[in-house]
Amino acid sequence: MTVERGIIWILLSSLPLAEYKGINKISSFFSLFLYLFVYIPFIHAIMVLYNISDMQTYSYSLVMFIFMILYFKIGNEWTPIKNILVKPQLPFKFIEFITVMLTIAFVAIAHDHMHFVNIFTESSQLYELRSENSEAESLGGIGYLQGWLFGAFYPFVLVHYLDQKKWIKVSMALFGYIVLFMVDMQKMTFLMPFALIVLYQITRLNEKKVSFYLHSYIMIAIICFSCIVYVLQDSELIFTIAAILLLRTVCVAGWLTQLYVHFFNENPYTYYSHINVVNFVTQNYPYSAPLGKAVAYGSQNANANFFLTDGIAAGGLQGICIIGIFFLALLIIINSITARYKKTDMFVLFMPTIAFFLNTSIFTTMLSNGLLPLILIVACTNLKYNNK
Template structure:
């Protein structure tokens, strides 16, 4: 690929300055709130009241001070996931003002805000590299990438024997609840689709091995008829989008733009066209503005309401702990929420699960701090690697973290494996590469 023009390079450099990043983060904060106003007209579980908008605006303006951290911190894995978490918590604080659920909303809001700050401190600023006790040669690393492709192909072949169904996106929910995979296949599917293949794609693309990068995208797309998830369908497009963004912009600006641009486009098309959610513009708005961001924020609202009047889990929802302790819930929390509220399986982020559900709003900030320290291991494991490589190889992890507990993200979706892959990646691999 040719070098970007000098004008584009100059623009990218200017957008990486502290004033520009500050402006981008503040504009994104405003966009998040405006998007939620429009979301409320489509989703019954998210509300808006013009008489309380000034309270919500005051809360959002005060909380947006936190976004200044993203102008001060350097890029890292923690920067990437942290900005997505910031967007989610800002959305919850906005929703919290208008919520019609009865729970201590002021306490919940303060708890969520403090939780985010305590999580961001390590994820943004703990960056010291690990001492590399294991270092692969470039040749061995190439063999590792080939092994990843082999494992991925075998996983797809085996998983497809349990389900391989080409259906329209609108019909996936008619079949998805009936899917049953053995435990080993389920774990391999999560590891390959969320971690191994995006990592391989980043390597091949930045090393100039385009045909292998294209093969990875095809393999990722094959997970859609197997898992019947929008996540699988749109992962290849998301990887390509990050490749383009990170080519035009510096990593920090790329992170902000990766949410800001899709949300702005979604809000613009739905406002200009006045379309319903069944239309093409409406489906885009539903996918990006509602499913990707608003749903993750509203999950905190619902979890706060439920656990204000129900027993806390004290982490008994974690599969390895459940047999060892009394648990008031036999079913997974997502199913409990479905049975209670009827919104479908409501998975939620670490703020709702390891936080509100496990220890309640008073202690939730402490679990957020612990989660931040764990996620900061990714900063240390990836230290010394090109920022663009870290961004692309971790492409789907922020979306995973917005929608599932941290333990599920680390184990089932292979975030811990990604940390290990970063650790063993030879730092000389990308020298003199684009």
């Protein structure tokens, strides 16, 4: 690598952070995680990727660089749309009732496939049950229900219960997540409610410090945890935690970037036909397997962040531009609907959404994993507390 290329690499990696002024709006929270776990791995991966032209390397990097600056920018002073409020407002009791009804429906459909295993000591059984349940025909239509509960309804009621110190109902929300885990057998489903509660308590300790120094805390945590994993690498417990927290967040994103770029340099773009609704209309999806499996040539399901699935896979550089603009508009809308709420509550509420953004298509996150219902709930619900 030349000195000039190394300098460009460093500048592309570091300069967007100059626009980060702390978490003033919820979009800054999204952008911070996007910068650390999507943008940085993308830039690092593309700069060392072999068998691609310098033109492709720098064009991809420059477009991502511009979008990253814009995302940080709208978290500061730029506010094109202010305070979207849908009327009439729904009472929280109505959302609570819908949550209970959806949970009952979920249990009624999936009760024959519910199991509980220890995620740390029974990994083989967990993967076996996960595979069985994913192939069960009776669970074919339950994905949306589970995603909406996981990503929208449960986080919303959980944050409200924590604010109101209703500990029995907090326990009920936790149990709801356990019920979801007993079907999908995903470690993230099991750990998410505990992560939300921990994040809630941390933000309550000192909101100002969390808002301005969260990026430093995350970077220090990654470095410290990496050292712990290295020292205790023979521990099964540490290895499992590292696989969930470190490998999936920091390492895989860069590897998947190289995988997607190489694959779509040699194979046709999807032009968004990997989205079921689009393919239903166009019937133009070019592969026999789902996108993640097609990219990995059937060896695994290589799901990736939306800049890869809805960007590179959809249309290369043009795809990155399209999805980058779409995500910018989405952040502006989220900023507007959350302006009346307590900022730290929104940190917790949108944490599941951020987890999905790091690993799936933006359209899957919206339709299947609860972001669209969550946006509607936040915009339509009348709560007695706000950010004033």
